Every structure is written in C-alpha cells, then in structure tokens.
Amino acid sequence: QVQLVESGGGLVQAGGSLRLSCAASGRTFRSLGMGWFRQAPGKEREFVAAITWSGGGTVYADSAKGRFTISRENAKNTVYLQMNSLKPEDTAVYYCAARYGSSWLAVRDYGDWGQGTQVTVSS
Numbered sequence: 295q296v297q298l299v300e301s302g303g304g305l306v307q308a309g310g311s312l313r314l315s316c317a318a319s320g321r322t323f324r325s326l327g328m329g330w331f332r333q334a335p336g337k338e339r340e341f342v343a344a345i346t347w348s349g350g351g352t353v354y355a356d357s358a359k360g361r362f363t364i365s366r367e368n369a370k371n372t373v374y375l376q377m378n379s380l381k382p383e384d385t386a387v388y389y390c391a392a393r394y395g396s397s398w399l400a401v402r403d404y405g406d407w408g409q410g411t412q413v414t415v416s417s
Contacts, residue, residue, distance in 0.1 A: 296320035296406050298390050303411030306380055314375040314411060316390030324368045327393035329404055330375045332386035332413075339389070341399045343375060353398045357383075380415045387412050 302314040316328070329344035343364040344353045352364050363376040373390055387410040395403025 296323050296326065296392050298392070298406055298408035300388060300390055300408045300411040303388060303413045305414045305416065308380060308382055308415055308417050310380050310415070311376070311378045312380065312413060314377065314388055314390075314413075316373040316375075316408060318371045318373070318392075323371050323392075327398070328364075328366060328373045329391050329393055329398070330364060330373075330388060331391065331401065331404070332384075332388045333410075334386040337386075339401050341401070342388070344393065344398045345373065355399075377413070380413075382415045382417045385413060385415050 297319045299317045306312055325347050327344060327346050330342040331339050332342050333339040341355050342358050343362055345364045345366055349366045361379045366373045389410045390408050391404035392406045393403060394405050397403040
C-alpha cells in the first residue's frame, strides 16, 4: 500500500503546459506500476497514462498521445505527468493511483488513489 499526493495543477491558457507530480510514501512504490487518470464534471473517471515500475514502459490514452509524457523517479518516490499543448477539454481533476490489477487502462485495477489536483484550461 502507498499514500499518494498530487500537486502541480492550476489554471492555464489553451496551448500552455503544466507538470503534475505525484509524491508517494510507502516501501512498495518502487515495485508498482503507476497511472494518471482524470475526471471532468459529470463524466466518469478516465485513463490518461501509465508507467511500469521501472519506467521502461508507458501507455497513453489516444487523447494524451503526442502531448503528455509520464515519467517517474523512484529515488524520489515521484511520478510526473508533463502536459503540453493543453486544450479546454483537458480540464478535469487529475488523479494518480497505483496499479494492482492486470489491466493498464481500467480504473478498477488501480488503488490507493490520491486526492486529485485540478487542471483548468481556458480557451
């Protein structure tokens, strides 16, 4: 089990960039795949990106490909989401979570969710 705290959200204009951070505590972090999800008002939580425990493999939602980059620094117990070319439709609360199941994309296969960080992109 890990405890996760997201940060780095904020208000940005369309076309701008933000880097989200997810700080983890707990000895198992370095052995866990990690994911970023987002939830917009009135919508279900959706997958954004995920990374393997070593950082050697990544998976992205189609909406994130080419614009977002997930990375991790195990020495700092931190996962990042670099978001470039932001669009108003990227507005949501962004969550990080630890992967415990077999799927990389399914919300149900993640746990230990953080409290989320708000990202708002103005047009």
